[in-house]
Amino acid sequence: MTLLQMKGISKRFGSLVANDGIDLSVKSGEIHALMGENGAGKSTLMNILYGLLKPDASEIRIDGKAMDFASPLGAIAAGVGMVHQTFRQFPDLTVWENLVFQNEPGQGPFVSAAAARDVVRQLGEKHGLEINPDSRVRDLAVGIRQRLEILKALSRQAKVLILDEPTAVLTPQERDSLFVAMRHLASQGMALILVTHKIPEVIAVTDEITVMRDGRVSGALTTRQTNEAEIIRAMVGRNVPPTVAAKVTPTAQPMLSVRNLSVRKGGVAVVNDVTFDVRPGEIVGIAGVSGNGQPQLISAVTGLEASTGEVVIAGRNVSGLSIAERRAVGISYVPEDRHLTGTAPAASIAENIAFGTHRTAAVSSYGFLKKQAIRAQARKLIEQFKVKAASEDVPIGSLSGGNMQKVVIAREIEHGSPLIVIEEPTRGVDVGAIEFIHKTLIAERDKGRAILVVSSDLTELLALSDRILVMFEGRIDASLSGKDMNEDTIGRWMMGGAAGA
Template identity: 40%
Template sequence: MAVELTGITKRFPGVVANSDINIAVRRGHVHAIVGENGAGKSTLMKILYGMQRPDEGTITINGHTVSFSSPSDAIGAGVGMVHQHFMLADNLTVLENVVLGSEPTRGGVIDFGAARRRITEISDNYGLDVQPDRLVEDLGVGDRQRVEILKVLYRGARILILDEPTAVLVPQEVDELFDNLRELKEEGLTVLFISHKLDEVLQVADEITVIRRGTTVDTVDPAQVTARQLAELMVGSELPTPETRESTVTDEQVLRVADLSVRATDGRPLLEDVTLTIHRGEVLGIAGVEGNGQAELVEAIMGMRVLSGGVVHLGSKDITTWSTRKRREAGIAYIPEDRHRHGLLLDSPLWENRVLGHQTERPNVKGQWIDRASARRDTARIVEQYDVRTPGIDVLASSLSGGNQQKLIVGREMSGSPKVLVAAHPTRGVDVGAQAAIWDYIRDARRNGLAVLLISADLDELIGLSDSLKVILRGRFVADVDPAQVTPEQLGSAMTGAGERP
């Protein structure tokens, strides 16, 4: 066995990121680790690469038990990691990038000759086709990735961790990468391949371990499973489903988005001609693999993005040109995807966080003045009503657990009777109890006439809460799905492009 992880558990305040993880990776294998976003894959890899220490459990490399306290320990033990986001200096050559940090010296001078020889040798051995003297800025994405792989090999790694390596590649590049991986395997190297794209995993892996909710659920042989079975394993079915009982949908349109398009600064389309309508009392779910335009859709509706086309209507009003503040004042509530970056002031007390996003509305302000007393009173109300576990409202937001932070945000956004709720991953990184509570709040609000746009990677959540579902892929809606008819497996397949459209 090249790598054995036994009983790995890692807790963060309020969340268990990994619990009792067991994986055994054979030498010379490509071992895939699959799971939904937020299932705990990244934490696990950070532990294996020495970026975080497990609270419990042991790591064994080539039969020796190890304890890494930093990535350099991991590299020393022959474990290397290729990050999803490349860590290369654009204005240096490939050669310089590869030696950066482990420069071979002769008499105090960097021995570029020796480095170049080794790079060429490694490149030839594994068919990486890397030219040492090109500038990184001139390279394409696939080339850069090979440079990253070479960098790791150059440092003597025999075990490679590849974190979502295909996320940034186009299909031909994916094929090339897989060819490279096969070569590495033939040379006796071990590859840990992290992904949530099931068809790719099936194509390249020798073994697949599935992680769900922070723990390993099964290890399977790709020859023995179908994409559908894998999706089933990933999503699970024994969890309490957030099922919405009776429909409360009305025919009163609340939020209407038509032909919405957003482009990246380089002109690449991020969203193309997206059209949706949400009615009073309706939850519209958006299913899709992350990075397919969900974030852009949310930001476009919130007025945080420049549109390249399309209109947004709130009720009968055209709000396309409205500022974020005006939209919020008009009754659009927002649960952001990344609560630390977009939802909270971590260094501020809870009551100031209650004001955030509603700093023009009662009870937080009176005219131009912050109404401290009533803002504080209302914060206490939210804390009580939404069961935010905190010793008081003067503690800093950063000292709450993720679930409690999220409950505070939900409580804040539900205040002031909004018309629309834009909820991006409302239960991500939240413990099970808080998750159920947040589902309840959304259901209640829906019953009271709220229109909800729900973005989630949790298929149970999507199916259970939504009145209707749309699947997004590469910035376009590719399918409308009836949540009453669909199973998580079918939906997962539709999203991941594994065929089997429902």
């Protein structure tokens, strides 16, 4: 039985057509994937379904009944629940306080804590999503916090459940537990919509797939009858072979040596006595669940964060040097947030490419910038890195996420440093750009550069890395290579347990 039916969904933002006559149907008991590159219109479609956006044209039916949502409250009342990628929780409150917020059991102004605890227990037991109702949310693992988000939707009688990139912050073991819970919910007659870009997960857990491209449906596939190559073709319109780097074991002296590095915040060591090396011709990946010190470690290496211990680049101790001085010694840096830290969005592509080299003789003379030289350099890199842009003079903020990331990576590679530090190289980037970025990093490794990569995407780390370091509670608890570089082993270390436990 079709539980959700969306017909002719259209939505414009000025001249941009985000959704152009989209049809989507999901049956009771079905897990349905919604896929597409950035800007394909997935988020717009789901925001319409959840009542966050008003469509220009639409027909939405749930259980055969026509719906017209004025707000998320209307969608929730109709049985639509949404688990957002960024959790909507009060960390200092308990599980039961979060679960019953705005739906508190009791009489008048009095909330029945006992009744609320019972709701948590009963829902958890019914759906295989048990949580201690008295736990503080701030103390929960990420996977358990996500479990709470699902229970919140179920407590409001959701029949249709939207899961937006639900595995982005999970360990492999937590991901597998989520899939078990999703199948259980589907077996009870719910309709689940999984919004994701991770094709192996779609193949593993879904029944049907809708692929969007440029605001339209470009593919409607049955999971058991399709494959990764067909899904990618529907997403980008061409074949994109997977990138897997041949693993190497370099023997040269380290290009980056970190010794006993610690970073403290409010008296707590968020990076705790970390020691590791990265050698020329090697990609070292750093894995870990969000919140275990990865950003602070990179900030300490690049000079953005005060720290104790030693950072040695190309044989020189740079621990007391500024960011600019470390860059001059030999470090290129691609930050996690390309909008806030990696670029000046209102400045042109050419200006952004010149950042960091604007005092060199190639692009300046006697304190004056050589604008033609800057623009010529930008044109060269735009062509070399296949950046889709009208010209080098357009604001970089007008580019898609993938093209903006290509510009940042182009600038840092052009800097010529022997060490590249890169965070989340392909977060929010489409399939075609992922392929290009991965091949670029592997090519730079093969030229002899040392590369340190931090990524929340374990598939990406396994594809790129020669070694993987696993962080837990500010420490590096494991250095893995060879046959030990697999999801199960890495996942166990990410949760703080020995690989053999």
